[in-house]
Amino acid sequence: MPDSKPNARTAAVPRSAAEAALADGTGATLRRALWLDALDQQLRPLLPPGMAGHCRLANVSGGQLVFVTDSPVWRARLRLSETQLLDAARSVGLNPTAVIVKTTTGPLQPPLPAKTAPPLVSATARQAVSDALASLQESAPLDSSDPGAPAPGSSSGRST
Incomplete structure (x- = not known):
């Protein structure tokens, strides 16, 4: 078929x-999340x-680094380390001016699934x-030979 067009x-x-x-x-949202995760791994x-x-x-956000902690105690310790955090952020190429610390009510990392141990069976x-x-x-x-016949050695229910 010379007249047919090639498949475009x-x-x-x-x-x-x-x-x-x-x-x-x-x-764009996914790229930002990946960038934040990579930055978190660097910091x-x-x-x-x-x-x-x-x-x-x-x-x-702007000149602010926003951190999340899992308890108020760690929030306070992070606030006390603000200058170290700013210096660390500058060392990886950011130019932050402030650190904001928030506390979450849930764990920062999802809990690992509980390993179910196989049931222990004793030797007995x-x-x-x-x-x-x-x-x-x-x-x-x-x-x-007869599926309804009683097994050998068993009583048939009649007494002789």
Whole structure:
């Protein structure tokens, strides 16, 4: 068919889910969340000792760093470390002027799922189940031509 036009559509390579999410209108929000997470990962090691597990960078707004803590005690300790936080933020390329600290009512990190341990079975219980299975196998009739006939050695219910 020399008159037919070549197919104008070419085989498109499918995009990954991340690429598709970043390309949509919500891409800017997702990119900002990823940037904040990367910035949090950079600032966390620069925090005073013991504080990294109790606080998280929540936002950078204008010249303000917004941190979230999991209790009022850590909020107070973070406020006392404001100059160290500002210096740490400047070391990663930001130019903050203030630190805002908020306290959350829930945990900063989702709780890990509880591991369910397999039930412990004692050696006695295993032996009892093994004995029960063995006794069931011994009492099963080996050659039974009549399925309704009683097993050999069992009484038929009549006395002679």
